[in-house]
Each structure stands twice: as structure tokens, then as C-alpha cells.
Amino acid sequence: MAAIRPSEATASWWRDAAIYQIYVRSFADGDGDGTGDLAGVRARLPHLVELGVDALWFTPWYLSPLADGGYDVADYRAIDPAFGHLAEAEKLIAEARELGIRTIIDIVPNHVSDRHSWFRAALGAAPGSPERDLFHFRPGRGEHGEIPPNDWVSEFGGTPWTRLDDGQWYLHLFAPEQPDLNWAHPAVRQEHEDVLRFWFERGVAGVRIDSAALLAKDPALPDFTAGVDPHPYTDRDELHDIYRSWRAIADEYDGIFVGEVWLPDSERFARYLRPDELHTAFNFTFLACPWDAGRLRSAIDDTLAEHAPVGAPATWVLCNHDVTRTVTRYGRRETGFDFAAKVFGTPTDLELGTRRARAAALLSLALPGAVYLYQGEELGLPEADIPQERIQDPMHLRSGGVDPGRDGCRVPLPWSAGEPFAGFGSASEPWLPQPASWPSYAADVQSTDPGSMLTLYREALRLRRGTPGFAAGPGETAGGRLNWLPSSPGVLAFARTHGLICVVNLSGSPVPLPGHTEILLTSGPLDEVGLLPGDTAAWLRS
Incomplete structure (x- = not known):
């Protein structure tokens, strides 16, 4: 991967970037204390270079009591000692940049820690x-x-x-340890603008905005009445003035924003993506969609349609640090995602889920726009069962022990099968326990296996970066487009530019491939007569 050239600083790299989410606490442990840290990330930069990602999004790495996984920030200008120190963060940003990888940090503007x-x-x-x-x-x-x-x-x-x-x-809209800020106060706005400048001056390329639609509140703090607008604390019009002021700062540094915006109204959602506000926003419709051809096609069409009027690129996400891991979710009877539906002991077929996750990887990577990859997805990690006495997530505690919480997707990564704790860190037990199966998913094992999930992601990202058809074509200012092709029931098939075709078979029977001159990549082998099996995807050249 080539280093980023200065002339590329203002390029719209983010419109079709592959962005890798790092949950620092669980990525890699550089000092052996059982907690992931920035030294561990720096040591694993070669893995990220070989994987082929364009940027890293770090969940909060700031000083925090970790009452909510770092989303309770005590000081935005300091790195939590468990992760390292500010100079090390600056070094990591610079080293990644030299390798061609940009850095996106997380800002949590709705609230701070009660230790702030x-x-x-x-x-x-x-x-x-x-x-x-x-x-x-x-x-x-x-x-x-x-x-x-x-x-x-x-x-x-x-x-x-x-x-x-x-x-x-x-x-506190979240945990008691996370008091909400009063965004009607000018000091709150000024502080966050200063924090943005602080990190942009240290070389970050972008900022992810947590709970981006919750900042502004009705000053009267009235009771909630269903169906009455405006909502007392969600998606209020005052937010847009805040983000316009932020955008002006980002433009000074060629920085970008991605918002965490959960809204059912597509027109209201698109307002956040107007040219003078946020650059992109997460696509939760696609993330939560079940493994169903009709539902996925509708999610894709709706996403592209809501982004088109404001010229913003879509983002595609299969999983993150809050969501049940893809191979587990797709291996269940209910393959969509809903926080309210999470329960202990849900039956899962991991073989089926893995096959579908491989196909979903090719689907998401072929869609026009940017794609986000959560750490461990490239290893095909399943959701881990955490003993209840070891669960730390406040969602579990606040539910009275009913909700399994989010720790199952936050278990420290396996790097080396033959090392203690699967190579995450050799001296101390990780902060969350790793399942006994973790060594079989280790990166070193998968690196030499041509059929592994890691090999699939590496090859897919290599093709996505270097093959004509994946990036936006001439005049496709919203990050590209797709044209649906005729297909059998239960099959998704679409064409991009330069003859690129993606076909995903979600039906229960093998289907013939569309006409093509070359098979670029498949998520699994074709059958003995060249048909595409169920729960399998292919990239073709026509």
C-alpha cells in the first residue's frame, strides 16, 4: 500500500473508503496487562496494511472510568493510561498515515463522564x-x-x-455515570469546537460523532408524547446549526465527519448530510436487515435513494461494537438485529452463519459508497458467550440481567494460535475471557489458509481497491450507483461500472451465474456443474 501523497489531502477518499473499526481495549495488548492498547495497535499495523483498509476508526481512547466502554469521557485531551499516552497516539496517527491509512476518532458530544x-x-x-x-x-x-x-x-x-x-x-440519557451536556450553553459548544481543532491538528482525518441526533433538548424538558413533533430530545432542528459550525472547522483541515444517526424518517436523515453539515452517516437499515433478498434489496434501494438528493455517499456496515457479530446473527432463525430481541441461549448454526457472512462481505464491499469493517469480522469471529459474572456492559446490568449486553462482540482478538491467550497479550488474562475455540480463529492460522475468512477479505479488499468498477464512475458524485439485473427469486444481482457484476444467492437452490467473461472472486466454491450455491456470492466481469 502506497503512502498518502500530499496532493491527495483534499481528495474525496471517504466516498468509497474501506474503514476498519478498532475497539482498542480488545484489539491487541502491547504491554501484557490484559487490556488492549495503542502499542498493540502499532505492532499490528502490518496486519491492517495487508488487509487493505484505507482508514481506522477508533472508539474512544480518552481518559475514562470505562463505565460504558470509554463512551464516558473524563478528558478529551488525554489518552487513558490503560491505552497509552498522547504522544503515543500522535505517533500511531503518523505511522499509520505513512502506511497509507488515515485515522478517524470518536467524539461523544451528548454527555461526559461523571468524573469530568x-x-x-x-x-x-x-x-x-x-x-x-x-x-x-x-x-x-x-x-x-x-x-x-x-x-x-x-x-x-x-x-x-x-x-x-x-x-x-x-x-443522563445513558448510564448515571454519563451526565448529558446542555448544548444550549455557549461554553459547551466552544469546548467541543476546541476539541475538534485539538485532534485535527494532531493529524486525524475524520471524526465519528456518537449519538449525533441526541444533543439538543427542548429547554422545558417536557414529558414525551408519542406522535408529537418536535421530539423533546431527538433530531431537533437546533442540531443543524451545531454541525454547520463543526463542518467549517473540518473544512479548514480537510477533515470529514461520520454521524451515528438512527432515524426512521429518510428525509430528516438526509438533512444531516447536506453539503455544509456531515459528510456521511452510518447506515443502520442495512446493518439490522435480515438475511432476506427482498428486504436487503429494499434496504439498499432506500439507502441510495435517501443519500442521492444531498449527493452524499452511502455507508455499509454489517457489524460494530454494539451489535451481535455477523456469523452468529446470520446463523440464527431471526437474522435481523434488534436490541430488544437479544436473549441468552439463542440457538445458532455457526456453519450456516459463516457461509452467509462470507457472502454478505462480498455484497457489502460491492455496493457503491464506503464500507466499515469491525475488528474480528475479517477473522469470522462469532459472538462469544460471556459468563454472567464477567459481563461488564451496563446494558446487561441496567436490564436486571436479562439483556446479554454487548460484551460478546468485544472479546479480545486472537492473533497467534500457539501463544497464551491466542496471542492477544502473553502476560495476563484478557479483560474479557476468550472462548476455548478462539485459537482456531487466530490470524496466523488464517493467513496461510486459502479458504479462510481472512484470505477472503484480503482478496476482496485488494480487488475493490484496484479493479475498475468499484469506485464511482464519471459523474457519479454520490459514490457510484448500481443497476439491478434480472434474477431468480431469492437472488440479488447488480452491475456497477466497467462490467463489474455482483450476484448473491440467498435462495435454497443453486442458480446459474449471469453472463460473464471472468470470475473475479466467490465467497465459496461453485458446485460441480458451475452453479452458484445458496448463501454464496460472486464477483464477475461481463
Whole structure:
């Protein structure tokens, strides 16, 4: 992979980039203490170069008590000591850039940690003080203020209000350790703009915005009434002024934004992608879609249609640090994803799920736009069963132990089959336990196996980067387009530019390939007469 040339700094690399998500705590342990760190990432950069990705997205690596996996930030200008230090982050950004890989960091603007200096000061100040104005402090309802100020529900379940000894309540849409900031306060806006500049000046190429549609709240903090607009805390119009001011900063540094925007209304979703706001947003419709040809085709069509009016490229995601891993999800009776449907002990056919995940990899990598790959997906890792006493995710704890939580997709990666803890780190047991099967998924084992998931991803990303047809064609300013081809029921087939064809067979029977001159890649072998088996995908040249 060639290093990034200065002349490419302003190129629209992000429109069709392959971006790899790193959950630092579980990627690689450089100092052997059982926790992944930046030294581990730096040591594994050759793996990422050989994989063929264009950028790395790091989930929060800042100083944090880790009450919610780092999404409770205590200091945006400091690296958590468990991961390293600021100078090491700067070195990692520079080293990756020299290898042709850009860096995207995570910003969590809706809330901070309860250990953040602002919130500590607010706790030490009196009700009505300027320190408390940076958050949402309110008196309770009821005769003695014993009832929360409104009826909102936390994203983690239960009330999003916690009462202090002085009688006031503070708002936290997530865990109590994550107090929500008051985005109507100018100091909150100024601080985040300063943080953006801080990291852009250290060489990051982009910023992922966590919970991007939740920042602004109705000042009255009224009860929620279904069907009444505007929503008191989701997708409020005030947000767009915030992101326009952010975009102006990003443009100074040729930086980009990707928003975590969960919205059912496609027109409202597209507003965030207007030319003076965010560059891209995550595509949760595709991520949550079940393994069904009709549903997937609709998800693809809807995604491209909602991006087209604003000229923004789509993003394609199969899995992330919050979602059941792909091979497990596709091996279940219900193959879609819904947080509310997660339960312990769900039966899974991993062989079936792996076959489908391989086909889904070729499908997502062939679609026009950018693609995100979560660490371990290239190894075909399944969701891990974590002993309940070892689960750390607050979603599990807040559910009263009903929800398995998200730790099953966050288990430390296996690198070397013959080393302690599968090569994640040799001195101490990892912070989450690895399943006994983990060594069989190790990167060193898969590197020499032509039929492995790792080999498939490497070859697919190599072809995607260097083969005409994957990137946008002339005039395709929204990251390219596709044309659906006639196909049998249960089969998806589409053409891109330069004769590139992708066909995915989701039916239960083998089907003939469309007319072609060359088979570029298949997710599994064709049958003995050259038909494409079920749950298999192929890239062709016509």
C-alpha cells in the first residue's frame, strides 16, 4: 500500500473508503496487562496494511472510568493510561498515515463522564449555579421532589434521572455515570469546537460523532408524547446549526465527519448530510436487515435513494461494537438485529452463519459508497458467550440481567494460535475471557489458509481497491450507483461500472451465474456443474 501523497489531502477518499473499526481495549495488548492498547495497535499495523483498509476508526481512547466502554469521557485531551499516552497516539496517527491509512476518532458530544472536571465542579456547586448550567439539573416532581422531572426513558432502560443528596436531579440519557451536556450553553459548544481543532491538528482525518441526533433538548424538558413533533430530545432542528459550525472547522483541515444517526424518517436523515453539515452517516437499515433478498434489496434501494438528493455517499456496515457479530446473527432463525430481541441461549448454526457472512462481505464491499469493517469480522469471529459474572456492559446490568449486553462482540482478538491467550497479550488474562475455540480463529492460522475468512477479505479488499468498477464512475458524485439485473427469486444481482457484476444467492437452490467473461472472486466454491450455491456470492466481469 502506497503512502498518502500530499496532493491527495483534499481528495474525496471517504466516498468509497474501506474503514476498519478498532475497539482498542480488545484489539491487541502491547504491554501484557490484559487490556488492549495503542502499542498493540502499532505492532499490528502490518496486519491492517495487508488487509487493505484505507482508514481506522477508533472508539474512544480518552481518559475514562470505562463505565460504558470509554463512551464516558473524563478528558478529551488525554489518552487513558490503560491505552497509552498522547504522544503515543500522535505517533500511531503518523505511522499509520505513512502506511497509507488515515485515522478517524470518536467524539461523544451528548454527555461526559461523571468524573469530568465540569461535572465534579457542578456536584460541588449549589443548585442554580453556573457550574450546573452546563448540564441538565432540575428539581423533582411530587410533594417532596421525589419523582423524576419527566417521564423520559434511558437508552439503557429505566429512568434517565439520578437524584443528588441536595434534592436536585440530573439528566443522563445513558448510564448515571454519563451526565448529558446542555448544548444550549455557549461554553459547551466552544469546548467541543476546541476539541475538534485539538485532534485535527494532531493529524486525524475524520471524526465519528456518537449519538449525533441526541444533543439538543427542548429547554422545558417536557414529558414525551408519542406522535408529537418536535421530539423533546431527538433530531431537533437546533442540531443543524451545531454541525454547520463543526463542518467549517473540518473544512479548514480537510477533515470529514461520520454521524451515528438512527432515524426512521429518510428525509430528516438526509438533512444531516447536506453539503455544509456531515459528510456521511452510518447506515443502520442495512446493518439490522435480515438475511432476506427482498428486504436487503429494499434496504439498499432506500439507502441510495435517501443519500442521492444531498449527493452524499452511502455507508455499509454489517457489524460494530454494539451489535451481535455477523456469523452468529446470520446463523440464527431471526437474522435481523434488534436490541430488544437479544436473549441468552439463542440457538445458532455457526456453519450456516459463516457461509452467509462470507457472502454478505462480498455484497457489502460491492455496493457503491464506503464500507466499515469491525475488528474480528475479517477473522469470522462469532459472538462469544460471556459468563454472567464477567459481563461488564451496563446494558446487561441496567436490564436486571436479562439483556446479554454487548460484551460478546468485544472479546479480545486472537492473533497467534500457539501463544497464551491466542496471542492477544502473553502476560495476563484478557479483560474479557476468550472462548476455548478462539485459537482456531487466530490470524496466523488464517493467513496461510486459502479458504479462510481472512484470505477472503484480503482478496476482496485488494480487488475493490484496484479493479475498475468499484469506485464511482464519471459523474457519479454520490459514490457510484448500481443497476439491478434480472434474477431468480431469492437472488440479488447488480452491475456497477466497467462490467463489474455482483450476484448473491440467498435462495435454497443453486442458480446459474449471469453472463460473464471472468470470475473475479466467490465467497465459496461453485458446485460441480458451475452453479452458484445458496448463501454464496460472486464477483464477475461481463
